[in-house]
Amino acid sequence: MFVRIVKMSFQPEKIEEFLANFNAKKEFIRKSPSCRLLELYRDKTNSDIFFTYSYWETEQDLENYRNSDLFKGVWAQTKILFNDKPLAWSVDKITSLI
Numbered sequence: 001m002f003v004r005i006v007k008m009s010f011q012p013e014k015i016e017e018f019l020a021n022f023n024a025k026k027e028f029i030r031k032s033p034s035c036r037l038l039e040l041y042r043d044k045t046n047s048d049i050f051f052t053y054s055y056w057e058t059e060q061d062l063e064n065y066r067n068s069d070l071f072k073g074v075w076a077q078t079k080i081l082f083n084d085k086p087l088a089w090s091v092d093k094i095t096s097l098i
Helices: 012-030 059-066 067-077
Strands: 002-008 037-044 048-055 087-092
Touching: 002 059, 012 037, 012 067, 048 059, 059 067
Parallel strands: none
Antiparallel strands: 002 048, 002 087, 037 048
């Protein structure tokens, strides 16, 4: 399982716009081929910071999504709301206990 973690920091006055866009698109993102999980988190100490976690079957599946019209549209609407450069990590899930 391939996991993508993205940290995003938003202009405080733009957070509601981000959340509205995310909520409008989240089902489409989750239904992308080979996307197995999509989660959004908000930092407990800095409410301007959010994280997305998405699980993909392979790294190529994520790349296919990143080259899709869906991603290009979502990213274009999201990146203009940032107050800092986003950070992203690509990791392989080793263990999961539920």
